[in-house]
Amino acid sequence: MFDLTGKTALVTGASGGIGGEIAKTLHAAGATVGLSGTRVEPLEALAAELGERAHVLPCNLSDSEAVDALPKQAIEAMGRLDILVNNAGITRDQIFMRMSDEEWQSVLDVNLTSTMRLCRGVMRPMMKARWGRIINISSIVGATGNPGQANYAASKAGMVGLTKSIAYEVASRGITANAVAPGFIATAMTDKLTDEQKDKINVQIPAARMGAPEEIAAAVLYLASNEAGYVTGSTLHVNGGMAML
């Protein structure tokens, strides 16, 4: 099941914990993967680990021209582009009454505007191919809100509205657009938390543990597959029951 042989996928934020796992999972299912991110070294390391069918495509997502050029670079490297995973994201947490324009704008630019630009950039080849998968990695916070994350939550909720609108427009062309909304996922970022902090988080999760990057990657793999062709405009919540939406 879920065979992606012959498909190509562009994954942003592939240098991070979740993005790297998404790339590995799609690759293991047979896809050729384009690994994008700002830090070249971890991308190179991941590409070396994957071996064949892996391409490093560095891109600074706050640079709009670089973002517009990325789909073209991916097609040049891989010959085609079937699956787009917008996973890259940043946080600039701040209590809302103190949030600066810059803190707001930088998060919106990277998380939401770059997602829009990449989606727009892949439309044409996907329309021609009559097949495409757009998977935008949102967040539980986009649905529930979170103190200190007005900018991040707005960007992640924005991704859901964007995804649904795209899904409407191109559903008749064999292209699906979906979102995956992770809850708390154990990555290098959460490793820094103390045991006490982790316990506090786990109490709020019915599954009583944080999720693993592999569990997000599995959701992405499903949505990228042929089998998910009738699923579009949806948000798949992967959060251990933390928010049942």
Added chain:
Amino acid sequence: MSDVADRVKKIVVEHLGVEEDKVTENASFIDDLGADSLDTVELVMAFEEEFGIEIPDDAAETIQTFGDAVKFITEAS
């Protein structure tokens, strides 16, 4: 009918699934030939490919009828 017009007509007939005699000079893709806005984008993409030209978005918006398309492509290619 010119070669360009024949080729454009073939694309329109194939893409929109309409009868050839419906594709007249003043036939509007949307109003007369049943295209939706996404179809018009795809027609433009098909024209670009067939004729090896680039049709910028602002020019694409002016191509409303079969005659518009033939005229634009004849001038561009």
